[in-house]
Amino acid sequence: MEENDDFKITFKNKDVEICVFLKKDVLKLLFVGGERNYGFGKITLESSGFRLEDQRLFGKFTLELDADDPVIEIDTAFAHLELRGIELKQKLLGEVEPVVGLEWSDKGAGQSISRAIICTTPGSKISGKYVLGEYGIIGHSV
Template identity: 35%
Template sequence: MNWIGYRVVFRLHSPLHIGWRKVGNVQVTRPYLTGRSFWGALTERLVRDRAATATQMATDSNGYQEVGKQVNEMLAFTYFYPALQSDNDYQVVWTWDDERTFRRRFLSSYQSTALVYPEHSAAEGSLHEIEFLSPHTLDTADPVYLVGYVFAHKDCSLRWRDALTRLQFGGERGYGWGKVELVSLRNADGAFSYTVDCGGHRPVITVPKGERLLAHTQPDQAMIAGEVEPLVGREWHNNSGAGASITHFGVVYAPGGIATNEHCFAVESFGLWQKQS
């Protein structure tokens, strides 16, 4: 077996904003933690932990590129989805089961604007609203958790398990958003009730007919019913500033799409899925 699977559960301790799109003056959040956001937070923590041992400066962008590449090569991971505690376990709440109820229970927003002095009035065009996944349900105040799966290669030497205890996800981190606590890390044979083959070059997840895709999936000959969207990100390269380099993964199926037949998907870099022939 080339990969060892783990189920990872975080408790959310502050609002979580995973950038998606802008509607009017509202920055809309995704209702889940993407693999790319997990990769970024884990890479940052691993680099800073390495810098603490004085083997590399945390301000060296080469270190982030090196460790980020290692994370993608030595680890594979799913997206993380909101969950509630139930009978000493954690039950994932899927947004597509009842989107209206999900939004009412889990999503809120924060509004702010810049002020103009000495008039003490709002600066024109500065009003904005940021949507977030709440750390507690809005109706019953139950704590919200994030459940996902990490697969470590048998040759992985990264101290990723230690890093999981000190991660911060998403946007607005300077305001304290995205803080999580690791509450469970245990071995797992599958992922979200799907079977996983851990013997190949990458972990392969089997999605039965009629079941949902749980990550952005690159289009192929697979028959899938669901929404598609362009998947775009920003990176920091040596020849550019923070976020100035744009990466484009193409048009992909969004999480929640339905497999019209049984299909197998490899878990690739950033948690993206690729259909296996």
């Protein structure tokens, strides 16, 4: 979201929400994810900016932003997609892997291991409407 010449970025995790305002020139280059060889990897900001009018992410995936959590209609998992029973009954073309990480706690970084989430890998073919979840993982189907 743009306000003046700044970008407003909101990070949400459970009940915590942090908003950061950055100047447009700050976000020219991003590295996304732990691996630079698959997934998004290296991202550059287009000078045209992010347009919300067309309600499409990456010009392809339809977004619904009127609910509490963003809903997206996909035919390809552009990020890890959490698998639950219903997804396994659909046509799924791709690999499956557990996603687990180290989280911050009062004791410091990496002191707590997150629960494993069984996901499709980015690029897997699966169709449906899903919620955009925490940590960039595509959540449950709608």
